[in-house]
Amino acid sequence: MKQSYRSGLVAAAALALSFAAQADEIVQIGHVAPLTGGTAHLGKDSENGARLAVEEINARGLSIGGKRVTLRLDSQDDAGDPRTATQVAQKLVDDKVLGVVGHLNSGTSIPASRIYKDAGIVEISQAATNPAYTQQGFNTTYRVVATDAQQGPALAAYAAKSLGVKTVAIVDDSTAYGQGLADEFGKAAETSGMKVLSRDATNDKAVDFRAILTKIKGENPDAILYGGMDATGGPFAKQARQLGVRAKILGGDGVCSTDVVKLAGPAADNIVCSEAGMALEKMPGGAEFARKYEARFHQPLQVYAPFSYDAVYIIVDAMKRANSTDAAKVLAAMPSTDYKGVIGETSFTAQGDLKHGAISVFSYKDGKKILLDVVRM
Numbered sequence: 001m002k003q004s005y006r007s008g009l010v011a012a013a014a015l016a017l018s019f020a021a022q023a024d025e026i027v028q029i030g031h032v033a034p035l036t037g038g039t040a041h042l043g044k045d046s047e048n049g050a051r052l053a054v055e056e057i058n059a060r061g062l063s064i065g066g067k068r069v070t071l072r073l074d075s076q077d078d079a080g081d082p083r084t085a086t087q088v089a090q091k092l093v094d095d096k097v098l099g100v101v102g103h104l105n106s107g108t109s110i111p112a113s114r115i116y117k118d119a120g121i122v123e124i125s126q127a128a129t130n131p132a133y134t135q136q137g138f139n140t141t142y143r144v145v146a147t148d149a150q151q152g153p154a155l156a157a158y159a160a161k162s163l164g165v166k167t168v169a170i171v172d173d174s175t176a177y178g179q180g181l182a183d184e185f186g187k188a189a190e191t192s193g194m195k196v197l198s199r200d201a202t203n204d205k206a207v208d209f210r211a212i213l214t215k216i217k218g219e220n221p222d223a224i225l226y227g228g229m230d231a232t233g234g235p236f237a238k239q240a241r242q243l244g245v246r247a248k249i250l251g252g253d254g255v256c257s258t259d260v261v262k263l264a265g266p267a268a269d270n271i272v273c274s275e276a277g278m279a280l281e282k283m284p285g286g287a288e289f290a291r292k293y294e295a296r297f298h299q300p301l302q303v304y305a306p307f308s309y310d311a312v313y314i315i316v317d318a319m320k321r322a323n324s325t326d327a328a329k330v331l332a333a334m335p336s337t338d339y340k341g342v343i344g345e346t347s348f349t350a351q352g353d354l355k356h357g358a359i360s361v362f363s364y365k366d367g368k369k370i371l372l373d374v375v376r377m
Contacts, residue, residue, distance in 0.1 A: 005108075007363075012266035013197055017363070022296040024067065024068050024069070024070060025064075025067045025068070025069050025070070025325060026069075026070050026072055026073070027064075027070070027071055027098050027319075027325050028052070028071075028072050028073075028074045028095055028097045029054065029071055029072070029073055029074065029097060029098060029099055029101065029312055029315060030052045030074045030075075030076065030092040030095070030097035030099065030100035030101065030102065031046070031047055031073055031075040031100070031101045031102055031249070031308065032050075032075075032076045032077075032078050032085070032088055032089070032092070032100060032101075032102030032103045032104070032108070032112070033046045033047060033077070033078070033102055033103065033127075033304075033308075034077065034078060034079050034080035034104060034105070034108075035047065035075070035077035035079075035102035036077055036079050037080055037231075038080075038204075038205075038229070038231030038232070039080055039104075039105075039229050039230070039231050039254075041257075041259050041297060041302060042104065042127075042229070042230070042254075042257060042259075042302055042303060042304060043077070043080075043104055044311070045301055045302035045303065045304055045305045046101075046102075046104055046126050046127065046304040046305060046307075046308040047073075047075050047183050047308070048293065048294070048296075048297050048301075048305055048313050048364050049126075049301070049304065049305030049306060049307070049308035049309035050073055050075070050101050050308040050311070051073055051075075052292065052293060052296055052297075052305075052309055053309045053310075053313055054071045054072070054073045054312060055124055055296075055307075057312070057313075057316055058070055058071055058257040058364070059147065059155055061322045062316065064138070064320065064323060064324065064325050065324055065325065067322050067325075069319075069325060071312075071316070074092060074097050076091060076092060076102075076319070078087040078102075078103055078105075078108050078112075079203070080105050080108060081108065082107050082108055082110075082111045083111075083113045084108075084299055085103055085107075085108035085109075085111055086111050086112055086115060088112070088228045088316075089112035089116060090115055091140060093115060093116070093119040093121065094119075094371075095187035097121065097323060098121070098122075098315065098319070098327050098330060099121060099122040099123070099124065099181050099315040099318075099327070099330060100116060100121060100122070100123045101124055101125075101126055101308050101311040101312055101315070102123065102124075102125060102126065103125060103128065104125070104126060104127045104128070104129070104304065105127040105175065105176070106129060106130035106132075106133055106175070106176040106177040106179055106180060107126065107175045107176035107177055108301040109123070109125045109130075109133050109141075110128075110132060110133050110136075110176055111131065113133065113134075113136065113138055113140070113141050114138070115140070116138075116140050116141075116277055117136075117138040117139070117140045117340055118157060119327075120140065120327055120331060121140060121327050121331070122140055122315065122327070122331045122334055123140050123141055123142065124142045124143065124144060124311040124314060124315065125141075125142070125143040125144070125145070125355070126144060126145070126304050126307040126308040126311050126345075127145055127276075127303075127304050127307065128143055128145070128177070128181070129143075129145055129146065129147050129148045129151055129177065129178065129181065129252070129253065129276045130147070130148055130176050130181075131147045131148060131149045131184075132176070132179055132180070134147075134351040134352045134353050135351065138352075139331070140331060141352045142163065142334065142348055143350040143352065143354070144277075144284070144307045144310055144314070144343065144346060144354065145253070145276040145277050145307060145354070145357070146277060146354060146357030146358065146359055147276070147353060147357070147376055148177075148180045148181045148183075148184045148252070148276075149184055150187075150203045150276070150357055150359055150377045151181065151184070151252055151253070151274050151276045151359050152182075152183070152184025152185035152188050152252075153184065153185075153187075153188035153191075154180055154274060154359035154361070154377075155185055155225075155250060155252065155272075155273075155274045155359070155361065156185050156188035156189045156191075156194070156375055157188065157192055157375070158272070158274075158361050158372070158373060158375075159190070159192075159194070159223055159248075159250055159272070160188070160192040160193060160194055161192075162372070162373070163222075163223065163248060163272065164222070164224040164264075165177075165223045165248070166193075166194060166195065166222055167194065167197050167219075167221045167222050167223075167236050168189055168194050168195070168196055168197065168221050168222065168224065168225055168250075169197050169198045169199075169200070169216045169221040169224045169225070169247070170182050170186050170189075170196060170198070170199045170200070170224070170225045170227070171186065171199075171200045171201070171202060171209075171212060171216075171224060171225070171226050171227070171228075171236070172199075172200075172201055172202075172226075172227035172228060173197075173201075173203055173204040173206070173226075173227060173228030173229070173232055174201050174202065174203045174204065175204050175228070175365070177227070177228075177229075177252075177254060178204070178227035178229075179201075179227060180226040180227075181225075181227040181252045182199070182225060182227035185224075185225050185227070185250075186199065189225075195322055197216075197217055197219045197221050198215070198216065200212050200215070200216070202228075202232070204228060204229065204231075204232060205232075206232055206296070206298075206363075207235060208230075208239075209232075209235065209236045209239050210239055210243065211239075213236075213239055213243050213245055214243060216245065216247070217243055217244065217245045217279050220246075220247075221247050221249060222248065223247050223248040223249070223250050224240070224245070224247045224248070224249055224250065225250045225251075226249060226250065226251050226255065227251075227252065228251075228255065229253055229254035229255065230254060230255050230256075230257045230259055230263055230353035231263065233249075233251050233254065233255035233260065233263075233264075233271075234245040234255075234260045234263020234264040234268070235263060235264070236249070236263070237249045237260075237264040237267040237270060237271055238250075238263070238265050238267045238270065240266045240267065240270075241266070241267040241270060248270060248271075248272055249267075249270055249272070249293075250269045250271075250272050250273065251271060251272075251273040251274075251324075252273065252274055252276070253273070253274060253275045253276045253277075255271065255273045256273035256274060256275050256303060256362055256369075257259055257302045257303050258301075258303075258369065259302065259343050260273075260364070261364060261367045268364040268367070269363075269365060269366070270360065271363065272363050272372070273361070273362055273363075274359050274360065274361050274362070275303065275359070275362065276343055276357070276359060277306075277307060277343060277357070277358060277359075277360065278343060278358045278360060278374065279360040279371045279374060280306065281363070281371060282303070282360070282371070282374055283306060283340070283343050283344060284340070284341075284343075284344055285306075285341065285342035285343075286306065286342065288342075289305075289306055289309065289342045290333050292315060293305055293307065306342045306343050307343060309341075309342055310339070310341040310342050310343050310346065313339065313341055314337060314339050314341070314346060315330065317334075317337065317339050318330045318331075318333040318334050319339065321333045321336070327376050334348070335348065335350070344356070344358075354377075356376075356377070357376075357377035358374055358375065358376050358377060359374070359375040359377065360373070360374050360375075361373045361374075361375070
């Protein structure tokens with residue numbers, strides 16, 4: 001009799017656990033960045049930020065619509081390649097993700113955005129700065145960084161006013177990001193009274209910049225704007241110094257990483273770069289986030305981790321306000337976002353851009369990144 005009673009209890013407990021498991025819901029959040037290739041360190045940094053957010057939310061517990069929800073990060077590698085980006089985007093749609101944090105590059109975010117739009121899935125880029133990303137008329141595209149239409153002019157204004165730059169040469173890596181930043185900088189440079197001496201293009205896989213730099217050395221500009229990522233921007237600065245080019249090297253957020261010090265060597269001290277967001281030390285939750293990040297991943301963050309971290313929380317905030325895990329309802333809640341997180345207050349324009357953007361300008365000294373100025377947009 002006792003054995004039968006015990007068996008009944010075991011069966012009842014198993015049934016209760018079964019019902020509890022059925023009551024739980026797994027919600028997948030997509031993340032896309034280059035996890036292989038020359039900018040894999042930036043992609044991994046972004047992935048770590050998103051993962052930290054997912055782990056925190058799961059540890060605290062999340063309930064939506066009366067169900068206990070567990071988040072799962074569906075992280076994909078687009079290798080910074082536009083074609084791969086569209087394949088990865090379709091995979092995330094097929095995986096039925098609720099929202100996507102990504103893509104990291106403008107050149108991957110833009111082609112992938114149509115796939116998310118057709119599927120009705122919100123896409124929040126943690127890093128894409130090309131204005132065209134949110135100018136397509138899609139109701140699914142958002143970003144948590146400023147645009148190159150803000151970053152280019154801010155960097156140009158700093159170069160003119162604070163560095164005294166009168167002449168500049170412009171080089172880009174032929175990507176949507178590099179070209180976009182170079183275009184916006186070039187327009188603003190002329191408005192600021194600088195003379196643009198030349199415009200050259202390389203590519204995002206290049207390793208030898210000596211031909212372009214030798215030509216530019218003959219032009220003798222005060223500065224060179226390099227539109228591209230740190231994987232090429234670091235060697236570009238290094239080779240410029242080796243060739244005796246005296247010009248300051250200006251770069252955007254793609255160059256403005258921790259790793260550029262390793263890539264450029266002592267020439268990093270000649271770099272002045274901008275980030276399309278508030279500097280970590282000026283972010284409301286920056287110091288605490290850096291502490292948590294380093295404790296979890298045992299390495300300093302690069303650039304994009306705080307932005308991908310907040311992007312996950314913004315998607316969850318929309319879930320809570322919609323009281324739903326339905327992608328269409330979460331998307332409908334996105335325009336009214338007013339979220340206060342690590343990077344500050346996030347609310348969006350009708351296009352999906354930040355209402356309150358900021359551009360931070362940095363230099364490097366003895367291997368350390370130093371904040372020079374913050375321009376609020």
